Amino acid sequence: MQTTVRQANTEIARFRTLVGRLRNDFLRVTRVARTGIGQYEIECAACGQGHGTFKFQSDATDAARTHANRCAA
Template structure:
């Protein structure tokens, strides 16, 4: 298993940002990844927000990522 497939396996959810939807840019997204220590983390490829949170529950992290993606204009 290479690094990219390991990273994809840890990804729980991915949402396109508001700017990504407006510009039809699939490279602007916010994702939730599973982390062994902190539970779940949020990373945004558009604004660079990385490691936000440290959510214990996947549902909380997914809700926070969706909210961030709906507001991110980067």
């Protein structure tokens, strides 16, 4: 029998959202995570949305920073 183990996403970057900075709330963050298949995902803990997958880390990091600066959740 062959067992498949799913690896957890590896966090690359974390940015506090606009409201998180105003309220000094460290739980309101947008993070970039590398998936097991070599793509990067953006996940926002404040608004609860995933904001797409990216092929390059720099693109995902820029998009996460932009989202964090504009997220009002």
